[in-house]
Amino acid sequence: MGIVLGPNRYGKAETRVVRVSRAADGTHALTDLNVSVALSGDLVDTHLTGDNANVLPTDTQKNTVYAFAKQHGIASPEAFGLLLARHFTASQETITGARVEIEEYPWNRLGPHSFSREGSLVRTASVRISSSGPASGPASAPAPAPASAPASESASAPAEVFGGLTGLTLLNSTDSEFTGFIVDDYTTLAETSDRILATAVDARWRFSSLPADFNAVFGAARDAMIAAFAGTYSYSLQQTLFAMGKAVLEACPDLAEIRLRLPNKHHFAVDCTPFGLDAAPEVFHADDRPYGLIEGTVLREG
Numbered sequence: 001m002g003i004v005l006g007p008n009r010y011g012k013a014e015t016r017v018v019r020v021s022r023a024a025d026g027t028h029a030l031t032d033l034n035v036s037v038a039l040s041g042d043l044v045d046t047h048l049t050g051d052n053a054n055v056l057p058t059d060t061q062k063n064t065v066y067a068f069a070k071q072h073g074i075a076s077p078e079a080f081g082l083l084l085a086r087h088f089t090a091s092q093e094t095i096t097g098a099r100v101e102i103e104e105y106p107w108n109r110l111g112p113h114s115f116s117r118e119g120s121l122v123r124t125a126s127v128r129i130s131s132s133g134p135a136s137g138p139a140s141a142p143a144p145a146p147a148s149a150p151a152s153e154s155a156s157a158p159a160e161v162f163g164g165l166t167g168l169t170l171l172n173s174t175d176s177e178f179t180g181f182i183v184d185d186y187t188t189l190a191e192t193s194d195r196i197l198a199t200a201v202d203a204r205w206r207f208s209s210l211p212a213d214f215n216a217v218f219g220a221a222r223d224a225m226i227a228a229f230a231g232t233y234s235y236s237l238q239q240t241l242f243a244m245g246k247a248v249l250e251a252c253p254d255l256a257e258i259r260l261r262l263p264n265k266h267h268f269a270v271d272c273t274p275f276g277l278d279a280a281p282e283v284f285h286a287d288d289r290p291y292g293l294i295e296g297t298v299l300r301e302g
């Protein structure tokens with residue numbers, strides 16, 4: 001039996017790029033990204049014989065990230081990912097697929113040129129382009145070139161675009177129950193009609209059409225998730241997950257689906273009665289692990 005090369009891709013991972021935009025009045029704006037590029041295409045020779053004629057070096061990919069940040073600016077992580085993915089697939093005959101994954105670390109403004117890093121929230125974007133068609137899924141959209149894309153790249157292959165976030169830590173100190181679950185020989189969990197519900201949201205949403213303003217969609221999706229978490233009287237984190245996903249799709253018509261991963265960050269009431277104190281649950285132990293992990297996709301019917 002012969003041995004053959006399977007699916008493969010290569011690229012420069014985690015190029016950290018910080019773009020400063022300087023306005024005439026001395027006010028600066030900051031965009032802080034971690035960009036990972038992975039390319040695929042006609043790359044058999046480099047694997048089988050070491051002939052690198054078809055290989056665009058990963059060092060060049062890193063340089064392209066920096067050059068595009070300078071030349072085109074970074075309107076949004078999604079638009080920047082599209083710009084890069086289109087460039088790599090349109091400019092090199094041997095490169096037919098590109099996946100660009102971006103993390104954006106938000107900074108809060110302190111002054112005209114001073115900033116502080118925002119907590120744990122990270123915005124994410126992912127763009128996949130294949131000149132032989134989108135990577136997968138029926139709802140991929142033909143992607144218009146971002147406003148700042150070079151004209152030569154405007155007629156390129158369809159793209160799949162995902163946005164999202166991680167590390168959005170949320171907590172309700174009441175309005176959460178967990179009762180009526182299966183009880184078997186190993187169940188010790190007591191039913192509770194009042195508990196802390198806390199999670200760190202990991203969300204990824206797929207665009208079915210590409211909006212003019214990705215940042216507006218991001219803000220609307222984030223705000224809808226937060227409002228749904230805070231406003232839902234929860235009987236399970238699963239129910240809260242669906243409410244959050246539904247709220248995002250209702251707020252954002254450009255999105256086809258949202259995938260949510262919600263760790264249940266357990267808070268256990270500490271029994272203070274041995275210390276002669278009352279039993280009201282006011283002191284909690286924030287447990288690190290193990291944690292429940294509730295995962296689900298919410299999508300439009302059809």
Ligand SMILES: O=c1[nH]c(=O)c2[nH]c(=O)[nH]c2[nH]1
Nearest residue numbers: 178189235236237238264292
């Ligand atoms: O919201 C919850 N969902 C569960 O499935 C579960 N399981 C558990 O032990 N606690 C919880 N809480």
